[in-house]
Amino acid sequence: MIRELEFQLLCQRHRDEVYRYARGLLRNQADAEDATQEALLRLWKHLPKINLFSTRAWLFKTTRNYCLDLIRLQSRGATPPATDQDFVEDWPDDLALDPSAAADSTFRLEQARRLLLKLPEGLRSVFILYEVNGLRYREIADVLGIPMNTVKVNLLRARERLSRLLPTVKEEKWTTSCKD
Amino acid sequence: MDDQLQRLVRELRSESCPPQVMDRVAQRIAREKGLRLRHAWRWAVALMILLVALGAWQKQAGRNAQRKAAVLEVKARADRARVAEQTAGALGYIGQALLEVAAQSQDSILKEAVPPLREGLETTKNKMIKNI
Numbered sequence: 656m657i658r659e660l661e662f663q664l665l666c667q668r669h670r671d672e673v674y675r676y677a678r679g680l681l682r683n684q685a686d687a688e689d690a691t692q693e694a695l696l697r698l699w700k701h702l703p704k705i706n707l708f709s710t711r712a713w714l715f716k717t718t719r720n721y722c723l724d725l726i727r728l729q730s731r732g733a734t735p736p737a738t739d740q741d742f743v744e745d746w747p748d749d750l751a752l753d754p755s756a757a758a759d760s761t762f763r764l765e766q767a768r769r770l771l772l773k774l775p776e777g778l779r780s781v782f783i784l785y786e787v788n789g790l791r792y793r794e795i796a797d798v799l800g801i802p803m804n805t806v807k808v809n810l811l812r813a814r815e816r817l818s819r820l821l822p823t824v825k826e827e828k829w830t831t832s833c834k835d
Numbered sequence: 836m837d838d839q840l841q842r843l844v845r846e847l848r849s850e851s852c853p854p855q856v857m858d859r860v861a862q863r864i865a866r867e868k869g870l871r872l873r874h875a876w877r878w879a880v881a882l883m884i885l886l887v888a889l890g891a892w893q894k895q896a897g898r899n900a901q902r903k904a905a906v907l908e909v910k911a912r913a914d915r916a917r918v919a920e921q922t923a924g925a926l927g928y929i930g931q932a933l934l935e936v937a938a939q940s941q942d943s944i945l946k947e948a949v950p951p952l953r954e955g956l957e958t959t960k961n962k963m964i965k966n967i
Contacts, residue, residue, distance in 0.1 A: 666857065670856070671852045673852070674851070674853075675850050678850060679847070688856050688859075692860050692863070695860045696863055699860075763846050767843045767846040770843060771843075771847070786844045786847075787844060787847045787848050818837055818839070821839040
């Protein structure tokens with residue numbers, strides 16, 4: 656009974672963060688949902704053994720491992736993961752031209768996600784964990800298994816790259832869609 | 836961080852986990868629990884059957900042991916009686932033999948040892964009389 660309650664509380668607190676992280680790592684929404692589901696189920700299974708103070712880091716670590724395994728599996732399979740060029744080509748021009756669609760927050764989110772997918776996984780992870788999910792440098796270093804200085808450097812690089820990408824790639828679409 | 840980047844972060848932060856994910860998690864957990872319960876029930880039934888079988892086997896083994904003990908007791912009693920009888924017979928035989936030996940010894944003492952002894956005593960008595 657206590658375990659269920661504890662699990663529910665942890666799910667309520669961390670599910671969005673885990674989903675955001677998975678969504679940032681994977682291209683597909685269904686895959687991100689699967690990753691979130693799997694991470695939460697693993698949390699349920701290992702809950703008695705997990706230190707409550709490090710649950711958040713444990714969840715992100717589990718999600719990352721699952722996502723990387725999935726990416727590796729997909730890269731070995733028949734459909735290789737799309738390259739950056741594919742993303743640029745996939746850019747929804749028709750939606751951008753349509754003002755109603757551009758005003759839609761889903762569209763803006765999709766744009767943000769596509770921009771993020773242009774970063775390498777290491778930079779992307781650091782950016783999502785720090786900027787989107789609000790983890791501290793030490794926590795990120797723990798999740799990714801890298802030194803804290805590397806986390807800081809990667810975060811700077813990620814910001815620089817995104818800043819460079821934002822005005823160059825479809826600048827007008829981003830600004831138009833953001834002005835609602 | 837520039838304005839556009841902040842907007843991007845804001846967009847990404849607005850994303851939330853779809854409710855169907857939690858539904859699926861709850862379903863999976865419920866299914867796992869059900870499976871575990873079913874497994875537990877099966878184990879309990881198997882354990883009960885095993886215990887009943889063990890109990891029956893022990894009861895049967897106890898009965899067999901009692902029967903065997905009774906048979907052994909009768910046999911042991913018969914053996915003891917036979918040994919006692921045989922011992923009595925052997926002792927009687929030994930007694931008889933000893934009596935016979937004693938009778939023979941008496942005869943041989945009277946016939947072989949007493950006459951020379953008597954003769955020796957006579958000779959000694961005569962020599963003493965002569966010397967006196």
